[in-house]
Each structure stands twice: as C-alpha cells, then as structure tokens.
Amino acid sequence: MENYTSFLRLPSPTTSANSSISLSINGNSHSLSDFEGIKGNGFLGLMTGEEMNADTGLKEHKNPDQGKSFAGSAQYEVLKFSKKKGEKKVRKTRYAFQTRSHVDILDDGYRWRKYGQKAVKNNKFPRSYYRCTHQGCDVKKQVQRLTKDEAVVVTTYEGMHSHPIEKSTDNFENILSQMQIYPAF
C-alpha cells in the first residue's frame, strides 16, 4: 500500500491499555470503506459462528468466558530504515486487532513459529513474536495481553500473506486472507 497519506499509530502499547482504538485510514479507494465493510459485515457475520459478539462497543462486552470476540482493530504504517547502509526505507503495514479471549493462541489458520518473547514495560504479560512458517512469507505477528484488561489480547500483524491459508478454519484470519486488498511489498 503505497498510497497511504496518513497512518494511525496505536496508542503506545507499553503505556496505554486503551481498548477502543480508532480507525482512521484515508488511503485510496478501498481502504476505509472496504475495511469497515468487512469489519462490520464479513467479520462479524462469520464470527458469530465462533461466539464473536462485539464490535466497537467492546467495553460493554466483558465476558471472557465467551471465548473470542472481536474487539477492535487498527491499521498503521511503520516506517523503518534498513539496517544496511544506503538502503531506502522499508515501509510495512501493521494491523492490530484486539480480541477478547482467555487463550493467547488464536489459531487463525496459518502456521506460525514463535521466535521470541519479551517482557513489555508497564505490562506484566510478555509479548510473543511469531513468524509465518510458509516459505517466502515473512509475515509476522505479535501477541500481547493487556495488564489493565487481562481479557484482551492484542494481536498485531505485520505484512501480508502471499499464499493461501493452510487450514480450513472459519475464524477471522480466514477472512483476513480474503481481504488482501493491498499488494505485497
């Protein structure tokens, strides 16, 4: 997605447990409308089969035993400079989702290999780092639970899968795979 003119930063994940992340995308044609559409219809439509029951009013849905429920999402771009000298900046798009779940591992249909875990400041829960194991696919995700609301799991995806989903599950990542509207970098 080269055309984004603005990007949304999550509230600093180490200092804020704000559970209502606003979504502000003003990219090209499909950013906002499609994203919202999928979120409002596709996401929830399919999530209901899995006890998904929250949209933006996540705070009122405080029921960890319900399993997973979609809580919120955000997208933002990350500007990075390559470590190598003389390389241009690498732009990555990250999608952050908040999910109410009593389990950290949200099986989203892709195969992930954990490659790290770090303690996060001001957060008593560690953050886990996963990488997609599909060859040539360097999609990463971070999973982190909030101190202020232990029922909330924040999953941050970085990059996009350039391959089909590997398991036929009907959870939200399956839908994510269908909303690959942006070209891979």
Place this chain on the structure above:
DNA sequence: CGCCTTTGACCCGCGC
C-alpha cells in the same frame, strides 16, 4: 525425525 517452543544473548535505535 522434523517442527516447534523456550530462553538468554545479541543488536539497534533512541533519549539522556
């Protein structure tokens, strides 16, 4: 046996 997790070390950017 292959794939995965665990875990400390390492690296890097940034602020002081």
Place this chain on the structure above:
DNA sequence: GCGCGGGTCAAAGGCG
C-alpha cells in the same frame, strides 16, 4: 557514551 526498551537470533530441548 551509556543504559534502556523493543525486536531478533539461535542453540538446546520438547513433543508428536
């Protein structure tokens, strides 16, 4: 320069 915080590496071990 140094320390801190975040991100990654890689060796070692676990498990099906």
